Amino acid sequence: MDIIKPRIMKGTRDFLPDDMRVREHVIGIIKKRFETYGFSPLATPAMEYYDILTGKYGDEGEGLIFDLAYKGGKEVALKYDLTVPMCRVIAQYQDKIVMPFKRYQIQPVWRAEKPQRGRLREFFQCDADIVGVKDTAADTEIICLITDVMGDLGFEGSVTLVNHRKLLAGVMESIGIGEDRAAAAMRVLDKLDKVGEEAVRAEFSEAGFAAGAVDKLFSLTETTGNAAKDLSRMGRELSGGGLAAEAIGDLTKIFRLLAEAGIEPSRVSFAPRLARGLAYYTGPVFETVVTTPRIGSLAGGGRYDGVIGLFTGIDVPATGMALGLERIIEVVNDRGMFADAAAAEMVLVIAFGDAEMGQAMKIAHELRRSGVNTDVYTDGGKLKKKFSYADRTGAAKVVIVAPDELSRGVVKIKDMKTGQEKEVEVSRVRDSLGRP
């Protein structure tokens, strides 16, 4: 008989029990912080109609939509992110949703990527969004939330970079780079800190940008680490530009609120060169990064005031962010954190032989009813094997239900750590192992 070769699609993962313990621990931290910020849970289907997803992410993003072959394709696709389906929900249930609407969502998304480290075809996003608020106070709340989650996770050295779509557009405008070439220029500029000035200059000249314009681009977007100062300087140098002025006003307010709210300045930084690829961003944009390991961004987000309007005809402002769960866990593992995110203590009940199985199950049921995590070894075989199982699954205590002891109305309880055994009356097992 031919064996079916066990395998999974590239870019997807299995999560074995040890992985899941860490994962659920991390999800728990994130979820708890979302809840303390007043966000409510939401979930949407894995699949969406194709036209729900298209026309929102930009060309590059759209090419990565995971189309399904259903009815020949272009009919149904796996969701690419959590943001757009949420916008669909806002439009679809307007009678049930109270604005401002704050929801969080922890679900998988799919992208037809070529996978590599930190980049998967199926991955979990942890989104938190505020819908219906135009004021940048909402964006500030999102940045505070990211900062707090990073703090909860214990990530040293994580920084959230903040920029504004309209600021970059204004900068490009001011040096005579038209809208058609602005996106390309933004992308090249964004690489400055990664690949260095020389490489970026080369790329600009190759793309036909004048050296003078590039110089101006560099000097305009220079930062000192003091966001307020940098913003007012940019404001002076970009005077007159409507887009830039609006952006600088927004960003100035965000950084003022962050300071007043008491957010540690080292955790948030103004990054006028930050470009974000998704097309739907219209205002402030954020990206959270760590320097080690090199894993791309841990979180990303921004304001997208136009997406809901695509479903309703009336623009509804919205802002939010997505945490990349797998990348966060990659950092966690890289730094050796939460390695002991172990299971709750477990008791294993072993029946010596088939005759004792019923009694073993009865004892287990009593323990379970009193809230003790209890496993019963349901297979036959030698005691050696049963104890080996207890050892390898990390059982803290083993209850041995055997004929000799049972005839005297007792069972043995073994502490797997110390190896010590004691006899306990059958009726008192629960008292002996139960929680106080």
Add this chain to the structure above:
RNA sequence: GUGGGUAUAGCUCAGUGGUUAGAGUGUCGGGUUGUGGCCUCGAAGGCCGAGGGUUCAAGUCCCUCUACCCACCCCA
């Protein structure tokens, strides 16, 4: 889409062109028919990624393909 690397046991990997391809780990069993870890003995488990070529001889050298990994781009 571009550039690198890897492919041998379930897993991690050794293996100078030359008998019957190995180790560790995991699985099963024995050493102990009432007790785990440590130790010890044994067993099962391989189309050496696929196809072609060179050679007396290929896991080993060459070519093609495929798959996976890494980097770039972009993203979480």
